[in-house]
Amino acid sequence: MKQYFKNTWEGLWTVFVGMKITFKHLFVPSVTIQYPDVKVPLPERVRNRLYVNMDDCIGCDQCARACPVECIEIETVKSMPEEDLGKTSNGKKKALWVTKFNIDIAKCCYCQLCVFPCPTECIYMTDVYEFSEFKREDLLYKFSTLSGEETLQKKENFEKFQAEKEAQKAAEIKAKAEAAAKAKAESESKPNSDETKQSEPPKQENS
Amino acid sequence: MYNFLTELTGNEIIAAFISAMLPVVFIVPFVIFGVLAERKVSAHIQDRLGPMRVGYHGVLQTVADFFKLIQKEDIIAEGADRKFFNLAPYLVFVGSYAVYAALPFTSTYIGSETDIGLFYIIAVSGFAVAGILMGGWASNNKYSLYGALRSAAQIVSYEIPTALVILSMVMLTGTLSLATMSEMQTAYFWNWNIFGGAEWAFTKLLLIPFMFIAFIILYISTLAEVNRLPFDMPEAESELVAGYSTEYSGMKFAMFFLAEYGNMFAVSALVSVIFFGGYQSPFGYLGNSLGLQWLIPYEQLFWFALKGILFVLVQMWLRWTLPRVRVDQLMTICWKYLIPYSFANLIIIGLITLL
Numbered sequence: 001m002k003q004y005f006k007n008t009w010e011g012l013w014t015v016f017v018g019m020k021i022t023f024k025h026l027f028v029p030s031v032t033i034q035y036p037d038v039k040v041p042l043p044e045r046v047r048n049r050l051y052v053n054m055d056d057c058i059g060c061d062q063c064a065r066a067c068p069v070e071c072i073e074i075e076t077v078k079s080m081p082e083e084d085l086g087k088t089s090n091g092k093k094k095a096l097w098v099t100k101f102n103i104d105i106a107k108c109c110y111c112q113l114c115v116f117p118c119p120t121e122c123i124y125m126t127d128v129y130e131f132s133e134f135k136r137e138d139l140l141y142k143f144s145t146l147s148g149e150e151t152l153q154k155k156e157n158f159e160k161f162q163a164e165k166e167a168q169k170a171a172e173i174k175a176k177a178e179a180a181a182k183a184k185a186e187s188e189s190k191p192n193s194d195e196t197k198q199s200e201p202p203k204q205e206n207s
Numbered sequence: 208m209y210n211f212l213t214e215l216t217g218n219e220i221i222a223a224f225i226s227a228m229l230p231v232v233f234i235v236p237f238v239i240f241g242v243l244a245e246r247k248v249s250a251h252i253q254d255r256l257g258p259m260r261v262g263y264h265g266v267l268q269t270v271a272d273f274f275k276l277i278q279k280e281d282i283i284a285e286g287a288d289r290k291f292f293n294l295a296p297y298l299v300f301v302g303s304y305a306v307y308a309a310l311p312f313t314s315t316y317i318g319s320e321t322d323i324g325l326f327y328i329i330a331v332s333g334f335a336v337a338g339i340l341m342g343g344w345a346s347n348n349k350y351s352l353y354g355a356l357r358s359a360a361q362i363v364s365y366e367i368p369t370a371l372v373i374l375s376m377v378m379l380t381g382t383l384s385l386a387t388m389s390e391m392q393t394a395y396f397w398n399w400n401i402f403g404g405a406e407w408a409f410t411k412l413l414l415i416p417f418m419f420i421a422f423i424i425l426y427i428s429t430l431a432e433v434n435r436l437p438f439d440m441p442e443a444e445s446e447l448v449a450g451y452s453t454e455y456s457g458m459k460f461a462m463f464f465l466a467e468y469g470n471m472f473a474v475s476a477l478v479s480v481i482f483f484g485g486y487q488s489p490f491g492y493l494g495n496s497l498g499l500q501w502l503i504p505y506e507q508l509f510w511f512a513l514k515g516i517l518f519v520l521v522q523m524w525l526r527w528t529l530p531r532v533r534v535d536q537l538m539t540i541c542w543k544y545l546i547p548y549s550f551a552n553l554i555i556i557g558l559i560t561l562l
């Protein structure tokens with residue numbers, strides 16, 4: 001019987017104690033952060049969306065090779081000798097047109113492994129973390145500053161240049177071959193000792 | 208009010224209709240306020256902010272939710288018993304709305320000036336059980352059925368302490384009519400039943416502790432009757448998805464909501480009428496001292512709404528304080544504690560009134 005009244009009293013009393021606690025909490029300032037309006041300051045070394053400063057990129061492909069999930073895709077074209085691409089901010093001379101620099105952020109695991117090998121420190125993590133998209137294709141970020149036409153042009157230029165070079169080379173080879181043939185013909189017409197005959201073919205090969 | 212309307216429209220049926228619709232004008236804004244208050248109170252108790260984006264500090268959130276609910280598709284499960292499934296939410300709402308007929312909002316407005324108001328309220332509050340059981344059974348869903356059965360068991364058992372406490376109050380005041388009961392507690396707050404009623408005698412002092420016990424018992428058991436936490440077994444979200452309203456969507460779900468909040472206010476108003484003077488002001492009327500008789504009903508409406516809302520807020524406060532009880536604990540509280548206490552209370556109050 002005593003226990004019964006004690007139970008009743010305890011039940012009632014603890015309810016009032018609980019109510020006192022919750023009432024106090026009514027006036028405790030809330031801990032809510034109104035997210036889109038107020039943002040939590042990010043720590044210093046956060047890893048979020050990548051950014052590539054194309055002005056500094058020399059197209060060395062090191063970042064793409066470091067990436068464990070292969071989400072960076074780089075294509076480069078050599079520049080013409082007469083073209084000046086400028087220098088990077090830390091004084092490296094640029095020699096390649098970066099015609100394609102795509103990062104598929106959807107695949108990226110934010111490991112930051114691509115950031116360290118970059119010789120010019122032009123690929124880095126920003127503090128942007130709100131970049132959701134409706135379509136997965138929209139998460140493919142294209143950083144190359146060249147337009148499609150320019151890319152084609154550069155490629156053409158390079159091919160032309162290459163072709164010219166080839167042609168030049170071919171011409172040179174031809175000329176040499178002709179010269180060699182001439183020389184041979186001359187040497188055959190003038191019979192020589194056996195030693196000279198044997199020593200000549202390697203020379204031709206070398207040229 | 209009814210007589211006034213009859214004179215105004217010259218037709219008894221129209222007058223009755225308008226008079227019957229008046230509580231809706233009260234319930235709908237109250238529900239809109241109540242849902243927002245619930246969310247805000249719960250948020251601040253948990254050191255959060257609650258809805259903040261619709262209107263200033265989220266005051267229009269419930270209005271937005273209401274429009275969202277209207278637009279929603281009305282889904283009826285294939286295995287459901289369509290007829291009863293559609294009927295149930297309205298039945299539940301009718302159950303909670305019927306209570307308002309006997310509540311005296313002011314001294315001039317009461318839905319039905321019946322002499323057996325309290326008796327009627329106890330009778331129709333069981334009506335909601337039928338609706339809930341119907342909805343739970345017709346949904347053809349095990350969670351709905353569990354919820355409905357729990358609700359039935361709970362409401363039926365908690366009717367007993369409610370009825371016993373009301374009986375003791377009826378013994379004290381000698382009336383079953385809520386209007387008369389509130390009239391008896393007029394003038395100042397020490398005339399309220401919780402302070403022993405209007406009669407000045409030494410019995411008044413004797414009554415006060417037992418009145419408090421009666422009040423606590425009535426408050427707890429009405430809390431259980433409207434399925435509020437800590438007695439929300441029928442819709443225990445963590446166990447039963449959403450209890451009897453699991454399968455409902457759109458406006459029918461809103462109907463259950465309306466009924467729940469309507470019920471909350473109804474029982475709070477009932478408690479305030481029985482113990483706290485209903486529409487009576489705690490310290491005289493402004494209208495009396497200013498000589499403006501027409502002001503009094505508005506003041507009364509204000510006090511009635513204020514007291515009701517205060518008790519609703521206490522319900523919310525309790526909800527965010529206490530964890531949900533288990534089914535066996537629920538029954539223990541009712542049968543082993545509330546009923547013996549209310550019986551003892553009934554006898555003691557009876558003896559004191561005999562003195």
Ligand code: SF4
Pocket residue numbers: 050066067068069070071072103107108109110111112113114115
């Ligand atoms: S952060 Fe990691 S996964 Fe993302 S691009 Fe760099 S190396 Fe690849």
Ligand code: SF4
Pocket residue numbers: 052056057058059060061062063064074117118119120121122123
């Ligand atoms: S490592 Fe740096 S410089 Fe090299 S391709 Fe990547 S971003 Fe460009």
